[in-house]
Amino acid sequence: MTMSDNPRRSLAARSFHAFGRMNVSRAFRSVVGKIAGGFIILLVLIAVFAPWIAPFDFAAQNLANNNAPPAWPHLLGTDEFGRDVLSRVIYGARTSLSVSATAIALSVSVGMTLGAAAGYFGGMFERAVMTVVDLTWSFPDILIALIFVAILGPGLTSTMFAIAIAYLAQFTRLTRAQIVRLKRETFIEATINLGAKPSHILLRHLMPNAIAPVIVVGMLAIGDGIVLEATLGFFGLGAQPPTPSWGAMMSSGTAQLFLSPWVIIFPGIVVAVTVIAVNLFGDELIRALDIRDRLREA
Amino acid sequence: MTMLNVRDLGVAFGGVQPLSGVSFAVERGETLGIVGESGSGKSLTAMSVMGLLPLSGGRITSGSVEFDGQDLTKLSEKAYRNLRGGRIGLITQNPMTSLDPLQKIGPQVDAVAVLHLAMTPAQARVRTIDILGTLRIPDPALICDRYPHQMSGGMKQRIVIAMALAADPDLLIADEPTTALDVTVQAQIIRLLDDLVKERELALILITHDMSVVAQTCDKVLVMYAGRAVEHGSVGAIFDAPQHPYTQALIGCIPRGLSAGEQLTCISGTVPSVMNYPKGCPFHPRCTRAHDICAVTPPEFAISAAGAVACHFPGDAP
Amino acid sequence: MLLRYTFHRLLMLIPVSISISIVIFMIVHLLPGDPIDNLIRIGSSPEDRARLVTKYGLDRSLISQYFLWITSMLRGDFGDAIVLRRPVADLIAQNLPYSLTLGGLAFLFSSIFGMILGTISAMTRNRLVEGFVRGFILLGSTVPGFWLALLLILFFSVQLGWFPVSGARGWESLVLPVATIGFGGIALVARVTRVALLDAQREDFVTLLHAKGLSRGTILCRHLFPHALLPVVTILALRIGWILGGAVTVEFVFGRPGLGSLLIRALGQRDYPVVQGSLLMLALAVMLGTLIGDVAQAAMDPRIREGKS
Numbered sequence: 040m041t042m043s044d045n046p047r048r049s050l051a052a053r054s055f056h057a058f059g060r061m062n063v064s065r066a067f068r069s070v071v072g073k074i075a076g077g078f079i080i081l082l083v084l085i086a087v088f089a090p091w092i093a094p095f096d097f098a099a100q101n102l103a104n105n106n107a108p109p110a111w112p113h114l115l116g117t118d119e120f121g122r123d124v125l126s127r128v129i130y131g132a133r134t135s136l137s138v139s140a141t142a143i144a145l146s147v148s149v150g151m152t153l154g155a156a157a158g159y160f161g162g163m164f165e166r167a168v169m170t171v172v173d174l175t176w177s178f179p180d181i182l183i184a185l186i187f188v189a190i191l192g193p194g195l196t197s198t199m200f201a202i203a204i205a206y207l208a209q210f211t212r213l214t215r216a217q218i219v220r221l222k223r224e225t226f227i228e229a230t231i232n233l234g235a236k237p238s239h240i241l242l243r244h245l246m247p248n249a250i251a252p253v254i255v256v257g258m259l260a261i262g263d264g265i266v267l268e269a270t271l272g273f274f275g276l277g278a279q280p281p282t283p284s285w286g287a288m289m290s291s292g293t294a295q296l297f298l299s300p301w302v303i304i305f306p307g308i309v310v311a312v313t314v315i316a317v318n319l320f321g322d323e324l325i326r327a328l329d330i331r332d333r334l335r336e337a
Numbered sequence: 338m339t340m341l342n343v344r345d346l347g348v349a350f351g352g353v354q355p356l357s358g359v360s361f362a363v364e365r366g367e368t369l370g371i372v373g374e375s376g377s378g379k380s381l382t383a384m385s386v387m388g389l390l391p392l393s394g395g396r397i398t399s400g401s402v403e404f405d406g407q408d409l410t411k412l413s414e415k416a417y418r419n420l421r422g423g424r425i426g427l428i429t430q431n432p433m434t435s436l437d438p439l440q441k442i443g444p445q446v447d448a449v450a451v452l453h454l455a456m457t458p459a460q461a462r463v464r465t466i467d468i469l470g471t472l473r474i475p476d477p478a479l480i481c482d483r484y485p486h487q488m489s490g491g492m493k494q495r496i497v498i499a500m501a502l503a504a505d506p507d508l509l510i511a512d513e514p515t516t517a518l519d520v521t522v523q524a525q526i527i528r529l530l531d532d533l534v535k536e537r538e539l540a541l542i543l544i545t546h547d548m549s550v551v552a553q554t555c556d557k558v559l560v561m562y563a564g565r566a567v568e569h570g571s572v573g574a575i576f577d578a579p580q581h582p583y584t585q586a587l588i589g590c591i592p593r594g595l596s597a598g599e600q601l602t603c604i605s606g607t608v609p610s611v612m613n614y615p616k617g618c619p620f621h622p623r624c625t626r627a628h629d630i631c632a633v634t635p636p637e638f639a640i641s642a643a644g645a646v647a648c649h650f651p652g653d654a655p
Numbered sequence: 656m657l658l659r660y661t662f663h664r665l666l667m668l669i670p671v672s673i674s675i676s677i678v679i680f681m682i683v684h685l686l687p688g689d690p691i692d693n694l695i696r697i698g699s700s701p702e703d704r705a706r707l708v709t710k711y712g713l714d715r716s717l718i719s720q721y722f723l724w725i726t727s728m729l730r731g732d733f734g735d736a737i738v739l740r741r742p743v744a745d746l747i748a749q750n751l752p753y754s755l756t757l758g759g760l761a762f763l764f765s766s767i768f769g770m771i772l773g774t775i776s777a778m779t780r781n782r783l784v785e786g787f788v789r790g791f792i793l794l795g796s797t798v799p800g801f802w803l804a805l806l807l808i809l810f811f812s813v814q815l816g817w818f819p820v821s822g823a824r825g826w827e828s829l830v831l832p833v834a835t836i837g838f839g840g841i842a843l844v845a846r847v848t849r850v851a852l853l854d855a856q857r858e859d860f861v862t863l864l865h866a867k868g869l870s871r872g873t874i875l876c877r878h879l880f881p882h883a884l885l886p887v888v889t890i891l892a893l894r895i896g897w898i899l900g901g902a903v904t905v906e907f908v909f910g911r912p913g914l915g916s917l918l919i920r921a922l923g924q925r926d927y928p929v930v931q932g933s934l935l936m937l938a939l940a941v942m943l944g945t946l947i948g949d950v951a952q953a954a955m956d957p958r959i960r961e962g963k964s
Contacts, residue, residue: 418870421865422866427863427866429862429863434858434859435863436860436863439956439957448869452868452869484958500867
């Protein structure tokens with residue numbers, strides 16, 4: 040009997056499917072949702088198709104034409120090496136998005152597993168996990184990132200791990216809170232009484248219900264991750280040249296702050312607008328999926 | 338003497354009209370019970386009398402609320418505030434959440450006397466301890482220094498009652514005061530209220546969904562259904578000879594002298610949601626006596642000495 | 656009781672501090688290569704190397720190294736900076752006051768103005784004001800700190816010449832850094848205050864407060880605020896770390912002395928004694944801040960004091 044045949048599908052299966060289909064599209068109904076969501080999709084497309092969209096090679100230097108203000112053909116000007124700012128911003132999107140998204144994906148997977156296990160099995164294990172998590176919870180993401188950069192050295196990989204660890208606490212706490220809440224539901228009690236194994240209960244019933252808030256928070260975390268990556272890049276501890284990163288561009292541009300401020304302004308605008316779009320869309324998503332109260336607990 | 342006279346009260350929240358055509362009166366020393374199922378508009382009526390509708394976005398659209406001769410619907414907010422907690426006291430439903438958890442008990446009750454009786458905090462405290470004692474709360478002086486979470490539900494409800502009484506009100510409105518309490522505590526609280534009414538010559542409006550409580554303590558009854566008043570009369574008349582089909586059904590539902598194996602009577606259908614009140618008489622979809630006119634015209638609810646019914650075909654139960 | 660709660664919290668801090676110190680301690684040992692190379696200058700004489708090996712106990716087991724490290728620190732010896740060739744403790748002592756000033760001011764600024772803004776936003780019926788505040792909150796929470804700092808420098812220092820571009824002389828050089836951190840801080844506090852007040856208004860006991868005849872003003876000040884303050888203090892306690900993090904960035908951008916810029920420069924220079932020392936101090940600051948926040952919370956909510964919450 041497949042799930043679609045069975046008219047009395049479990050709450051878990053129903054909400055899981057619901058999340059996948061209808062409800063997400065509801066986030067696009069409002070004007071804000073359309074604009075913010077549209078921008079995000081546009082950004083992802085730009086990142087994916089960067090090589091075809093960027094007018095210039097991001098590493099192509101042209102010292103004769105450095106620090107040029109925005110004009111044709113360099114629509115956003117050039118940096119101190121004569122590289123086209125627009126192309127670097129476009130390629131920077133690739134770096135920032137991929138690093139942040141990968142980091143968060145990693146963080147979510149580990150965080151959800153830890154949180155679910157902690158919440159489900161409880162006892163000493165839960166306390167141990169939550170103590171460690173709470174430890175990192177009060178630390179600013181930048182500090183945690185710096186600790187990891189200290190250990191792993193500067194570079195994109197350490198940036199990625201730094202971002203992943205910095206937000207791990209969030210997902211662990213959130214998942215645990217969901218699991219603990221769901222554990223108390225009668226339908227779980229019933230499933231246990233029917234003799235289901237813990238793995239079955241976790242995978243089939245608890246996780247699908249817990250997923251929605253985590254996905255949304257994950258999205259918001261990608262936004263934070265982008266800022267974190269830019270900050271680390273700005274400190275010179277992130278992507279190393281010539282890899283274009285929004286943060287690193289602004290870092291090297293500081294020296295030229297007075298001469299060519301556009302090297303700093305444009306990447307910054309892109310970062311800011313991206314994060315704003317992510318946050319606005321995240322809010323719409325929260326409203327569409329109606330999970331505001333679930334997020335309060337964590 | 339008539340303390341409260343409500344005539345044809347109508348309340349709206351945005352585009353929805355949860356209350357209409359509500360009329361009743363309460364005299365000094367008298368207890369009026371307002372009964373009805375959840376969602377019939379009992380609490381809204383209480384809030385309307387207190388003038389607290391704007392808190393949740395509602396407003397009075399029609400009718401009058403006359404308290405001691407004064408029409409409250411025309412009152413300024415400042416004047417209303419003087420009455421609230423002063424001459425009109427409110428006892429809310431859920432004692433567990435009715436008290437400010439961050440403040441000690443003492444100051445919360447003192448505040449009423451300080452505000453309405455122009456007392457100093459010290460004088461108010463003396464009065465508070467006195468009232469708490471009357472309500473049979475042990476060690477009132479000690480209790481004043483405690484926090485709400487340190488008390489049981491029954492105690493908290495007595496404290497809420499103390500707050501309502503502190504300024505010597507003429508009218509007390511108790512909105513389901515015992516619903517959230519244990520059965521044993523319920524009886525105590527009801528008896529307490531009863532004694533208070535007799536001792537202080539208060540007018541009491543007791544809102545409840547428990548018919549047995551009404552039978553024990555009330556002098557008059559107002560039956561509500563779907564935001565409308567459907568029957569009003571003395572408790573004896575209502576219980577012995579109800580005229581409205583809904584009241585008859587309610588009374589018929591009370592299990593009395595049933596033997597094992599007999600079916601419980603119930604009213605078919607469900608209470609309509611406030612978005613979907615039926616046209617005409619709201620009870621007509623579930624009424625055994627409904628005729629065509631019932632689906633079209635809402636019946637009049639006129640109060641007379643004998644009582645009032647809102648029905649096109651009132652009469653004794655068949 | 657409050658004292659017992661504080662004591663209890665302090666006790667809990669000990670294992671946390673130990674764990675963090677272990678992590679920081681391990682930095683030097685997790686890096687590739689011989690740990691000694693991370694602690695001394697390149698091209699040091701063999702005698703110097705030998706001396707430092709004994710000093711840091713690198714010829715002994717990890718555990719005894721750790722204890723040596725801890726005990727030296729308790730005595731005030733944080734090792735020697737590689738690049739600047741001065742005791743790390745000196746560097747920290749020199750930079751700490753600047754960080755404290757900046758952090759403290761930013762915290763006060765954010766808290767006070769954030770609460771004011773949040774209250775206005777929650778209590779006003781004016782849609783325009785509310786929208787403006789919401790927009791401000793959104794910007795404050797998302798704009799990257801260092802970029803804002805650069806913009807402010809560009810506009811106020813370069814174009815208008817009102818404030819110095821960098822450095823730490825006099826109160827003028829504090830304005831822009833505090834404003835930068837404050838922008839995000841105000842946004843955070845305002846958001847939490849607003850939500851807290853809106854939530855508090857919906858609580859059951861508020862109905863009864865109105866029923867008692869209390870005025871809106873009294874209800875706001877004497878009842879809603881204490882309730883709203885709770886989540887605000889909670890968030891502030893948790894996010895003290897955040898404000899410190901903002902300080903780290905801001906110090907760097909504005910070229911101010913402080914633990915943050917010390918740390919970042921040291922990371923770039925691979926000066927690990929400094930890295931460890933400053934990381935440890937920052938971590939301790941965060942934990943202390945969190946502790947104060949916890950105790951403040953308990954002081955305000957009797958339910959937490961008795962462990963009921």
